[in-house]
Amino acid sequence: MPDPQKDKSCWTCAFHDLDNDTFLGRCTYFKTKGLPPKEIPPQIVDVGCKLYQPKQS
């Protein structure tokens, strides 16, 4: 069973934007820096990155 406390994948990240143009969505973290959102690479999407922030529910 996936442990929500340990799941730091892009899927549960506040910066994840699952838009309709990309398969895996985009990371909007870069928007907070005034940069365009970046497409998330397949090797990152399930593991996340050090910028992970949990989604507010």
Ligand code: SF4
């Ligand atoms: S790349 Fe990092 S900051 Fe961006 S959505 Fe994934 S975990 Fe979140």
